[in-house]
Amino acid sequence: MRYLLLTLFWLLAGTAHAAPAKTYMSIIIDDLGQNTERDNRTLALPGPVTMAIMPDTPHAIDFARQAHKAGKTVILHMPMDPATGPYAWHPDIPLPELASRLNAALAKVPHAAGINNHMGSRMTAQRTPMTWLMAELQQRHLFFVDSRTSAATVAAAEAQAIGLAHVSRDVFLDDVRTTEAITAQLQVGIAQARKQGSAVLIGHPYPQTLEVLQREIPRLKSQGVELIELSQMIAERGNQAMPGHGKNGRYSNR
Template sequence: MANDLTTPLTGRKRKSGSRPHLPIARTLFALLALLAIAFVLRLVLTDDPNGGRPSEEVAITSTRNSNEIANEVATGPVTITADPQQFPAGSSMTAVPSGTTGANSITGLPDIFGALPDLSEETSDGPIPRVSSTGLTPFAAYSRPAGEAVASGLPMVAVIVTGLGINEQGSLDAIDQLPDAVTLAFAPYGKTLVTTVAAARSAGHEVLLEIPLEPFDFPQNDPGPQTLLTGEPPRANLEKLFWLMARFGGYVGVINNMGARFTAAATDFSPIMEELGARGLGYVDDGSSNRSVANQLAAGNKVPFSRADLVIDANPARQSILAALASLEARALENGAAIGIVSALPISVAAIAEWSRELESRGIMLVPASALMK
């Protein structure tokens, strides 16, 4: 025991069965170093831009001029055969006339959506009317001609049908039934206003835009979204007006929907009438309020103006409507002209269509509202 303790460590013998100690860390470090050196040498000594990735050269064949139909269109005339169901044999195409009068008038482009290009101003809400660069106003461009009726010297009657555009089918039925001299007023909330208004103007009707104005019992009685209100900053009401004006195009002017409070407030109404004058639009007062200052404001801003004389279907029954139309005729005979307002109820539309057939034989001319607007 004493000899074992005093024997130097270097002189000890390894016991049998014990494992030799290997420098594992040093060995791994050496291998990693060799791999790194080999990688660097390959990059330096090998000229291979693809980095050893497999590649193959393939000849590219040009496809230019391989489309025979496109080549024929580019180099010469081509005959295109139309679908016989879309364009039946024997039918013909009618050219759209150019100009600025009539329901389908154009200035350079077809008047498909109701607004002539030179009479439109783009806004964030959509195109709104403006006076053209030549001084043509929307009122003059979109009015239905009535020169012969005016020249006849006979008493004149205008009928304005309101509330169109919300019920698409009802609006189209009214367009089909009513004589084309009847003026149609569209509410600004229908989903198919552009196409419905286009149908009305294609049938020869002139159109008005209804704008909702604040009544005395607002909001219990609400004309609808974007109603112009008293007491608001002028800019706020003008922004609402621009939104309303952008709902469709091709209208000669606007007509109020309700608005007894608003039309009596000159401070609030004046900026609106000034804007209508600057944009060349007319204004029709529906005659529902005796306190309206629309007449004075329209005159001061050179806005074509007229006021309705009578609500024809206050009682929506056939006999009552016909009686009101007789009263309208009497006013026209007495004053030379009269304007009636009627809703788009089917019974009202049918009564107007029936009444108008014999009107001229009684010595009275049916004219669009614009003919009676000064």
């Protein structure tokens, strides 16, 4: 009996002193390459914030090189329907033209490690082009981030189906452009990270967003959250769908 009590004591003591589970967060800032001042403010954010650069912007090439030189992860922010412009993907465009637009867009964003969709609520619901895109990215050794601009997206499901390195967005930071709302959304992201072990947040280079992140990123560690590179987040999630995106690690739209 004494041995049993001692064993129980040490088991409980070990549990009490066990290291807490890690809580991770990655932050992506979209729509970069349009404005030098905003781009530079974004680049100055502390920590491994990912720079998503639009191809049809005046500073795309220069800023991609600048961000890469600064040690930041660069990704192509690929325009997709309902986005417009010379690089945008639309459901009625044949695959050869989609391929040509992807090639041209990647040429405008040197050092891109992957892509995420700009808009794309209609396009990411199209299974055939999404299947083609994921296979193409796999051949190019690029990863994919599903911005989840629509619940009907099949993009991440197609990435998962072929084992392409990818993650899906959990929280948009700045649908409402006030510092109060953005701060509240960041707290939603922190809560989600604690609940599921990690969270991927997407924001934009609005002055309010940059102000909040400049202030709050240094405080994440004291809240038990570690800001990590997007590549580390992909490895951490292991291509599994989060509970809000599917069930038992599989995307619901597969």
